[in-house]
Amino acid sequence: MDDRGRLEAFSDGVFAVAITLLALNLFVPGPGHGALLGQLGDRWPSFIAYVISFFTIGVIWVNHHEFIRSIAVVSRTLLFLNLVLLLFVVLIPFATGTMAEYLTAGGQDSHVSMALFGAVYEGMGAAFGGLFFYAVRRGHTVYAVPDNMRRSITLRFSAGSIAYLVAIIVGFFSPKISLTVIGLVAVYYIVDRTPETGEPQT
Amino acid sequence: MDDRGRLEAFSDGVFAVAITLLALNLFVPGPGHGALLGQLGDRWPSFIAYVISFFTIGVIWVNHHEFIRSIAVVSRTLLFLNLVLLLFVVLIPFATGTMAEYLTAGGQDSHVSMALFGAVYEGMGAAFGGLFFYAVRRGHTVYAVPDNMRRSITLRFSAGSIAYLVAIIVGFFSPKISLTVIGLVAVYYIVDRTPETGEPQT
Amino acid sequence: MDDRGRLEAFSDGVFAVAITLLALNLFVPGPGHGALLGQLGDRWPSFIAYVISFFTIGVIWVNHHEFIRSIAVVSRTLLFLNLVLLLFVVLIPFATGTMAEYLTAGGQDSHVSMALFGAVYEGMGAAFGGLFFYAVRRGHTVYAVPDNMRRSITLRFSAGSIAYLVAIIVGFFSPKISLTVIGLVAVYYIVDRTPETGEPQT
Amino acid sequence: MDDRGRLEAFSDGVFAVAITLLALNLFVPGPGHGALLGQLGDRWPSFIAYVISFFTIGVIWVNHHEFIRSIAVVSRTLLFLNLVLLLFVVLIPFATGTMAEYLTAGGQDSHVSMALFGAVYEGMGAAFGGLFFYAVRRGHTVYAVPDNMRRSITLRFSAGSIAYLVAIIVGFFSPKISLTVIGLVAVYYIVDRTPETGEPQT
Numbered sequence: 164m165d166d167r168g169r170l171e172a173f174s175d176g177v178f179a180v181a182i183t184l185l186a187l188n189l190f191v192p193g194p195g196h197g198a199l200l201g202q203l204g205d206r207w208p209s210f211i212a213y214v215i216s217f218f219t220i221g222v223i224w225v226n227h228h229e230f231i232r233s234i235a236v237v238s239r240t241l242l243f244l245n246l247v248l249l250l251f252v253v254l255i256p257f258a259t260g261t262m263a264e265y266l267t268a269g270g271q272d273s274h275v276s277m278a279l280f281g282a283v284y285e286g287m288g289a290a291f292g293g294l295f296f297y298a299v300r301r302g303h304t305v306y307a308v309p310d311n312m313r314r315s316i317t318l319r320f321s322a323g324s325i326a327y328l329v330a331i332i333v334g335f336f337s338p339k340i341s342l343t344v345i346g347l348v349a350v351y352y353i354v355d356r357t358p359e360t361g362e363p364q365t
Numbered sequence: 366m367d368d369r370g371r372l373e374a375f376s377d378g379v380f381a382v383a384i385t386l387l388a389l390n391l392f393v394p395g396p397g398h399g400a401l402l403g404q405l406g407d408r409w410p411s412f413i414a415y416v417i418s419f420f421t422i423g424v425i426w427v428n429h430h431e432f433i434r435s436i437a438v439v440s441r442t443l444l445f446l447n448l449v450l451l452l453f454v455v456l457i458p459f460a461t462g463t464m465a466e467y468l469t470a471g472g473q474d475s476h477v478s479m480a481l482f483g484a485v486y487e488g489m490g491a492a493f494g495g496l497f498f499y500a501v502r503r504g505h506t507v508y509a510v511p512d513n514m515r516r517s518i519t520l521r522f523s524a525g526s527i528a529y530l531v532a533i534i535v536g537f538f539s540p541k542i543s544l545t546v547i548g549l550v551a552v553y554y555i556v557d558r559t560p561e562t563g564e565p566q567t
Numbered sequence: 568m569d570d571r572g573r574l575e576a577f578s579d580g581v582f583a584v585a586i587t588l589l590a591l592n593l594f595v596p597g598p599g600h601g602a603l604l605g606q607l608g609d610r611w612p613s614f615i616a617y618v619i620s621f622f623t624i625g626v627i628w629v630n631h632h633e634f635i636r637s638i639a640v641v642s643r644t645l646l647f648l649n650l651v652l653l654l655f656v657v658l659i660p661f662a663t664g665t666m667a668e669y670l671t672a673g674g675q676d677s678h679v680s681m682a683l684f685g686a687v688y689e690g691m692g693a694a695f696g697g698l699f700f701y702a703v704r705r706g707h708t709v710y711a712v713p714d715n716m717r718r719s720i721t722l723r724f725s726a727g728s729i730a731y732l733v734a735i736i737v738g739f740f741s742p743k744i745s746l747t748v749i750g751l752v753a754v755y756y757i758v759d760r761t762p763e764t765g766e767p768q769t
Numbered sequence: 770m771d772d773r774g775r776l777e778a779f780s781d782g783v784f785a786v787a788i789t790l791l792a793l794n795l796f797v798p799g800p801g802h803g804a805l806l807g808q809l810g811d812r813w814p815s816f817i818a819y820v821i822s823f824f825t826i827g828v829i830w831v832n833h834h835e836f837i838r839s840i841a842v843v844s845r846t847l848l849f850l851n852l853v854l855l856l857f858v859v860l861i862p863f864a865t866g867t868m869a870e871y872l873t874a875g876g877q878d879s880h881v882s883m884a885l886f887g888a889v890y891e892g893m894g895a896a897f898g899g900l901f902f903y904a905v906r907r908g909h910t911v912y913a914v915p916d917n918m919r920r921s922i923t924l925r926f927s928a929g930s931i932a933y934l935v936a937i938i939v940g941f942f943s944p945k946i947s948l949t950v951i952g953l954v955a956v957y958y959i960v961d962r963t964p965e966t967g968e969p970q971t
Contacts, residue, residue, distance in 0.1 A: 169777055169834050171371055176785025179378025180584075182455065183386065184789065189459040193466050199474040203481070217455070221448040225441065228371050239831065243959060246827040253788065253823070257795040264799050272805040279809070353445060373573055381580025382786075384657065385588065391661040395668050401676040405683070419657070423650040427643065430573050555647060575775055583782025586859065587790065593863045597870050603878040607885070621859070625852040629845065632775050757849060 166237035170245065171228070177249045178224045181256060185216050188260035208342075212263040215346045216255050219284070222352045223252065223291065230295060236303035244294045251287035258283040266338055277334030277341045284345060285327040292320040319355070323348055368439035372447065373430070379451045380426045383458060387418050390462035410544075414465040417548045418457050421486070424554045425454065425493065432497060438505035446496045453489035460485040468540050479536030479543045486547060487529040494522040521557070525550055570641035574649065578631060581653045585660060586624045589617055592664035612746075616667040619750045620659050623688070626756045627656065627695065634699060640707035648698040655691035662687040670742050681738030681745045688749060689731040696724040723759070727752055772843035776851065777834070783855045784830045787862060791822050794866035814948075818869040821952045822861050825890070828958045829858065829897065836901060842909035850900045857893035864889040872944050883940030883947045890951060891933040898926040925961070929954055 189209055191202045227248075234241070258280045265276035295316070299308050308316075326348045334341035391411055393404045429450075436443070460482045467478035497518070501510050510518075528550045536543035593613055595606045631652075638645070662684045669680035699720070703712050712720075730752045738745035795815055797808045833854075840847070864886045871882035901922070905914050914922075932954045940947035 166834075169781065172374060172778060173781045173785055173830060173834075175371065175375045176378055176580075176583075176782055177789055179375055179580075180382050180786050180789040181792075182451070183379055183382040184792075186383075186386075186455045186459050189456070191463055191466075194470045194474065199463075199467055199470075199477045203477070214452070217452050218448065221445070221451075224375060225444050228368075228375075242831050243827070246824065249788070249827075250820070250823050253792045254795070257792050261797055261805075264797075265805055268800045268805075272800065275805045275809070374576060377573065377577045378580055378782075378785075381577055381782075382584050384653070385581055385584040388585075388588075388657045388661050391658070393665055393668075396672045396676065401665075401669055401672075401679045405679070416654070419654050420650065423647070423653075426577060427646050430570075430577075576778060579775065579779045580782055583779055584786050586855070587783055587786040590787075590790075590859045590863050593860070595867055595870075598874045598878065603867075603871055603881045607881070618856070621856050622852065625849070625855075628779060629848050632772075632779075 167231055167234065170237055170242065171231055174227060174231075174245060174249060175224070177252060178220060178227070181252050182217060182220045182224075184256040185213055185220070185259060188256065188263060189213060206263075208266040209260075209263040211342065211346075212259045212266075215342070215349055216259040218349045218353065219345075220252060220255060222349060223248075223287065226291070226352070230298075233304050233306070234298055235305045236298075236301070238301075238303065241294070241298060241303065244290070244297055248287065248290040248294055251283055251290050254283045255287070262342075266342065273338045274335045277338040278331050281327050281331035281334060281341065281345065284348075285324065285331065288320065288323045288327060292324070295320070323352065326351075369433055369436065372439055372444065373433055376429060376433075376447060376451065377426070379454060380422060380429070383454050384419060384422045384426075386458040387415055387422070387461060390458065390465060391415060408465075410468040411462075411465040413544065413548075414461045414468075417544070417551055418461040420551045420555065421547075422454060422457060424551060425450075425489065428493070428554070432500075435506050435508070436500055437507045438500075438503070440503075440505065443496070443500060443505065446492070446499055450489065450492040450496055453485055453492050456485045457489070464544075468544065475540045476537045479540040480533050483529050483533035483536060483543065483547065486550075487526065487533065490522065490525045490529060494526070497522070525554065528553075571635055571638060574641055574646065575632070575635050578635075578649060578653065579628070581656060582624060582628045582631070585656050586621060586628075588660040589620050589624070589663060592660065592667060593617055610667075612670040613664075613667040615746065615750075616663045616670075619746070619753055620663040622753045622757065623749075624656060624659060626753060627652075627691065630695070630756070634702075637708050637710070638702055639709045640702075640705070642705075642707065645698070645702060645707065648694070648701055652691065652694040652698055655687055655694050658687045659691070666746075670746065677742045678739045681742040682735050685731050685735035685738060685745065685749065688752075689728065689735065692724065692727045692731060696728070699724070727756065730755075773837055773840065776843055776848065777837050780833060780837075780851060780855065781830070783858060784826060784833070787858050788823060788826045788830075790862040791819055791826070791865060794862065794869060795819055812869075814872040815866075815869040817948065817952075818865045818872075821948070821955055822865040824955045824959065825951075826858060826861060828955060829854075829893065832897070832958070836904075839910050839912070840904055841911045842904075842907070844907075844909065847900070847904060847909065850896070850903055854893065854896040854900055857889055857896050860889045861893070868948075872948065879944045880941045883944040884937050887933050887937035887940060887947065887951065890954075891930065891937065894926065894929045894933060898930070901926070929958065932957075 189206075191199060191206065196202060262276045262280035265272045267273070268276075298304055299313065326344060330341045330344040330348075333344060391408075393401060393408065398404060464478045464482035467474045469475070470478075500506055501515065528546060532543045532546040532550075535546060593610075595603060595610065600606060666680045666684035669676045671677070672680075702708055703717065730748060734745045734748040734752075737748060795812075797805060797812065802808060868882045868886035871878045873879070874882075904910055905919065932950060936947045936950040936954075939950060
């Protein structure tokens with residue numbers, strides 16, 4: 164495999180394991196802890212959190228795929244910036260599980276768990292932004308990125324970044340609205356396509 | 366890697382992790398909880414459920430492989446429909462473990478756990494159907510799919526879909542017969558090959 | 568990816584996850600359960616079992632790699648026979664953990680756990696044998712396999728098969744000798760190379 | 770896939786799973802065990818240990834990638850030496866979790882857990898060294914490695930090896946300083962690039 168191939172293979176492995184580990188947060192205590200239907204119902208935050216985090220990691224994977232495709236030079240610095248992104252991706256199952264566990268606990272714990280969740284998402288977005296702008300600034304992309312495209316991409320990264328910040332702050336008042344905001348960001352990124360960095364599409 | 370290559374690599378990663386996590390549902394409480402032979406015997410639903418879910422995920426993987434091979438265009442929509450399929454695949458270890466845990470619990474819990482199991486299988490089948498018909502309708506396959514083949518594939522997807530629905534309903538009367546139905550669907554899909562979408566076989 | 572490529576990618580994914588999950592059997596109860604050194608010492612069967620199972624899965628991976636390289640035709644039957652092999656590979660972490668947990672429990676439980684461990688290894692060896700002979704008999708290998716080579720391979724598979732059977736039987740008298748036998752089989756397979764099926768070596 | 774390709778694919782799979790399993794050591798006991806903020810604060814060693822082990826596995830992956838790229842011959846011995854390296858990589862999540870759990874426990878347990886952590890890192894470094902020097906001595910690299918480069922690489926492996934040994938010894942006096950040393954080794958390996966074995970860079 165060439166450099167890009169192995170960067171993709173390793174990253175895809177991490178994305179695939181992280182997205183699958185999300186389901187470990189779904190469990191019921193087992194027989195002897197009340198009716199199963201009630202247990203499943205009480206754990207609704209886990210199911211909603213699973214869907215949001217699944218699609219968020221999925222969106223990152225799709226965008227990461229398009230990003231790597233546009234890269235011409237795989238430098239050692241790029242590999243380490245990519246590791247920083249993966250560091251946050253791997254934290255998502257933990258942050259998701261903790262948030263789901265505490266969302267309905269009420270009080271300060273709900274706020275803290277939502278802030279933790281938002282912070283991991285914020286970190287992941289910032290790491291992706293850093294990876295992207297590093298490659299663009301160094302001219303490591305296959306095609307030069309025109310200024311207007313660069314502006315639109317900057318706007319797009321900033322939108323997510325601000326939305327996650329809003330979610331963290333809102334979480335101190337209403338964790339459920341905060342969760343809704345983070346879910347809407349996932350929907351936004353699914354619907355609104357990352358502008359291409361100049362490579363022709365298939 | 367090209368688009369198809371990376372779609373396969375990521376999907377294969379998720380299939381591989383999900384199929385391996387199935388074994389996490391197999392465990393015994395350890396020394397001090399009665400004779401090991403008795404513990405293993407009491408947990409027979411876990412072993413049967415493991416085999417059924419292992420081959421079901423395996424069949425999906427084989428069919429997914431043949432499907433991707435027949436695809437010429439990897440659009441962003443296809444990537445997201447594929448994510449929906451994986452969302453259900455990742456739920457299979459959870460649904461399998463919960464079902465095995467409650468199968469012999471009796472009462473409403475057995476019914477609910479079997480309905481959950483059947484619903485995840487139903488969702489997975491529907492997602493695969495959606496993925497398939499999206500690609501065929503958009504003409505994104507390597508070869509045009511003739512009408513008679515399209516009919517036979519529709520029939521095949523419908524058969525699974527109806528069988529899982531039957532399994533969910535039967536589960537409210539006899540969870541064990543329901544499990545047998547789901548096992549038979551796996552056998553059916555192993556034996557009855559997915560018709561090719563026009564690509565010559567190796 | 569072509570058929571062989573994706574068969575390898577999926578199988579490698581399962582091998583990689585299964586070999587890594589082996590380490591989940593290594594854990595200590597945590598602070599408040601006696602001195603850490605004592606806990607680690609009491610759990611010596613877990614560490615020995617980890618090393619044996621790690622190298623056994625590793626050997627299977629190496630041999631699987633050489634096997635797939637010698638295959639010219641990837642039929643649907645081959646894919647399913649490969650799934651049967653993986654079914655047993657995925658059981659290895661469970662069987663290893665259970666065996667390590669009960670090895671020093673004494674009495675019937677030690678025997679049963681060792682028999683379970685041996686049976687999973689036996690099943691894995693038999694599945695690999697089935698996969699191999701299916702491909703050879705169907706003439707699906709890149710080069711024809713000469714009779715003397717076929718005999719030597721048959722002998723080699725039989726050796727493992729008989730050794731695992733011996734380990735299961737010995738396990739009813741001395742689980743520790745049984746574990747030693749299974750460890751020696753791993754060493755034997757590491758040292759004694761699978762004969763090539765006709766393809767020139769790099 | 771060719772020999773190098775599959776060696777990379779399997780190794781990348783193991784690296785990806787091991788690096789993702791690190792996050793399983795991050796968990797909080799859940800509602801009813803005191804304030805979440807306090808629980809997270811008490812578990813600071815887990816978070817620091819996560820970051821150190823994440824980047825250590827990441828560095829090994831980057832270096833492994835550069836190493837495999839420089840290899841021309843994939844012998845069976847190389848595959849098994851690679852397995853020894855992976856054996857230690859897979860132990861890292863276990864060693865990391867145990868160390869983080871006991872770091873602040875005080876007394877002999879802290880020392881033992883830090884020695885275990887250091888020993889796994891030492892074993893991993895030694896295994897990588899063995900893999901590297903085996904390939905160089907056998908002349909299995911794409912380009913001959915000049916003497917001065919061989920010396921600088923030897924120095925580099927020795928530096929890590931001695932630092933981990935120091936960390937193990939220091940761990941018996943101050944586990945926290947020991948952890949700092951291991952963290953600094955990761956930083957050193959990130960900053961100081963592995964000398965190339967003769968292959969031109971992209």
